Amino acid sequence: MTESLWTYLMVGVTFAIYIGIAIWSRAGSTKDFYVAGGGVSPLANGMATAADWMSAASFLSMAGLISFSGYIGSQYLMGWTGGYVLLALLLAPYLRKFGKFTVPDFIGERYYSQTARIVAVVCALFVSFTYVVGQMKGVGVAFARFLEVKFEVGIGIGIVIVLFYTVLGGMKGITYTQVAQYCVLIFAYLVPAIFLSLYATGNPIPQLGLGGKLTDGTWLLERLDQIHTDLGFKAYTSADVNRVDMFFVTAALMLGTAGLPHVIVRFFTVPRVKDARVSAGYALVFIALLYTTAPAISVFAKTNLITSLQGKEYENVPGWFSKWEHTGLLSFDDKNGDGKIQYYNDQNPDMSAKAESNGWSGNELTIDQDIIVLANPEISQLPAWVIALVVAGGLAAALSTAAGLLLVISTSVSHDLLKKWLKPEISEKNELWAARIAIMVAVIVGGIAGMNPPGFVAEVVAFAFGLAAASFFPAIVLGIFSKRVNKEGAIAGMICGIIFTASYILYFAVFKSGSPENYWFGISPKGIGTLGMVVNLVVTLIVSRLTPAPPQDVQEMVGLIRYPKGAGKAQEH
Structure with a gap:
């Protein structure tokens, strides 16, 4: 079969499975819609x-980011993986024991304040919407290549698909759909990596192939370093980076993980606290399969991309180049009119001088790094079914996270705003309708914003993590581990943290009013969430000390979250 037929078959079958699961597991109650009825097994929940x-940022963008940034791209691997460990060990079991559906629900009850709940809702909407924008770009990239349409059309198609099974099934439908999507995406990620590792190094394990030798006896990473330096870039493995910013970005990704509403709510879908811990362990293993493979994919892809295009005549480019060019995510500008592709670092003075002497006049190739994973099997001339499988995996990754985020937005509106504040007497049926309408609005607005995002997928997602770190992390951690922190402190901290972080991101990343030279302490918008978290923490602690302590019943509740009744007596004996 041709590549197109394989792609239609793979995507068609997987989508039929997703839609079938959504219909089978459609939500019949608010508990089904919000937390899948609370009866999901630890393995399925993992x-x-x-x-x-593992959103579009993990599947589509992370390997592309590491391909283009090299050593510094490891901050995403460390931040996201470490953050999940932090969440699983430090927060998830206690939040599950508290027994609330949403993060704003936890904050509203823990800080005994409707105002705290509303501030948390605003923060959740802000974080989730920023994240959705990144996912919708990923959806657009995958659909654009699959259907060979413009990127914007791809996003429009993705909006319709996400709306269908999210609105129908709620958390119950999403949970079981995501089980199927995980199987698709991890298979789609590992299979081409194994192929590429075998072809390049003879080793079927990509993680080992990354540090292996090519068939000509040279080390793979040495070859890529040489390719980079020949084109005027820093060596791929060069550690000459802004270490301050690398630390802040890594910390923002870690701390933001622990404050992401759409991940935290997953721990409310299992029957018991013990199941929350077990499912967290399963999830970590499943996540590690992809995250440890990403660096290998990055190196294979970058090596193959450059060697297949550099100096090649445009008239003779392979078919995959033309297909991606049609999407608008890959372009060639023949600046010197010789008909050959010249890709190099035209910001490097030495390289520019060399290029001028050779008759070149600037880098002629523009690549959206979010296409790397999807284009890699085609560049490497893997079998058609492998190419189709990767497209199906990319769609599964983008759609699964988009669905989870949309559910957070809907529950924030219908449960935390309507049910808990504006309209407590609302019926369960009307609450479900409100949740579904909120999803419709969010996915349409997010899709439109995703057509022109303020960066590549992983960068936009990093902004969301920074916002989560600056708003939720101190409120959740202090809410669990400190009896003294009160509503005044939490409210003031969340407001200060998110305003500071959002303003910095908007100024430098969205409006692009400043240059990297003007960053505070050299911290980029992707890492400013760490500083925002510190602002939140300091404000929370100071205000809490200057205002009355929480009521005694709230302090006792905090103690019971961490220590079961009778634990002290058991320790005495």
């Missing part, structure tokens, strides 16, 4: 959590 976690 898979669903992994799918929720």
Whole structure:
């Protein structure tokens, strides 16, 4: 079969499975819609959590980011993986024991304040919407290549698909759909990696192939370093980076993980606290399968991309080039009119001088790094079914997380705003309708914003993590581990943290009013969430000390979250 037929078959079959699951598991109550009825098994929840976690940023963008940034790209691997460990060990079991559906629900009850709940809702909407924008770009990239249409058309198609099974099934439908999506995406990620590792190094394990030798006896990473330096870029493995910013970005990704509403809510879908811990362990194993493979994919892809295009005549480019060019995510500008592709670092003075002497006049190739994973099997001339499988995996990754985020937005509106504040007497049926309408609005607005995002997928997602770190992390951690922190402190901290972080991101990343030279302490918008978290923490602690302590019943509740009744007596004996 041709590549197109394989792609239609793979995507068609997987989508039929997703839609069938959504219909089978459609929500009949608010508990089904919000937390899947609370009866999901730890194994299934672990898979669903992994799918929720490994978004378009993980599947599509992370390997592309590491391909283009090299050593510094490891901050995404460390931040996201470490953050999940932090969430699983430090927060998830206690939040599950508290027993609330949403993060704003936890904050509203823990800080005994409707105002705190509303501030948390605003923060959740802000974080989730920023994240959705990144996912919708990923959806657009995958659909654009699959259907060979413009990127914007791809996003429009993705909006319709996401709306269908999210609105129908709620958390119950999403959970079981995500189990299937995890199986698709991890298979789609590992298979081409194994092929590429075998072809390049003879080793079927990509993680080992990354540090292996090519068939001509040279080390793979040495070859890529040489390719980079020949084109005027820093060596791929060069550690000459802004370490301050690398630390802040890594910390923002870690701390933001622990404050992401759409991941935290997954721990409410299992029957017991013990199941929350077990499902967190399963999820970590499932996540590690992809995250440890990403660096290998990055190196294979970058090596193959450059060697297949550099100096090649445009008239003789392979078919995959033309297909991606049609999407608008890959372009060639023949600046010197010789008909050959010249790709190099035209910001490097030495390289520019060399290029001028050779008759070149600037880098002629523009590549959206979010296409790397999807284009890689085609560049490497893998079998058609492998190419189709990767497209199906990319769609599964983007759609699974988009669905989880949309559910957070809908529950924030219908449960936390309507049910808990504006309209407590609302019926269960009307609450479900409100949740579904909120999803419709969010996915349409998010799709439109995703057509022109303020960066590549992983960068936009990093902004969402920074916002989560600056708003939720101190409120959740202090809410669990400190009896003294009160509503005044939490409210003031969340407001200060998110305003500071959002303003910095908007100024430098969206409006692009400043240059990297003007960053505070050299911290980029992707890492400013760490500083925002510190602002939140300091404000929370100071205000809490200057205002009355929480009521005694709230302090006792905090103690019971961490220590079961009778634990002290058991320790005495």
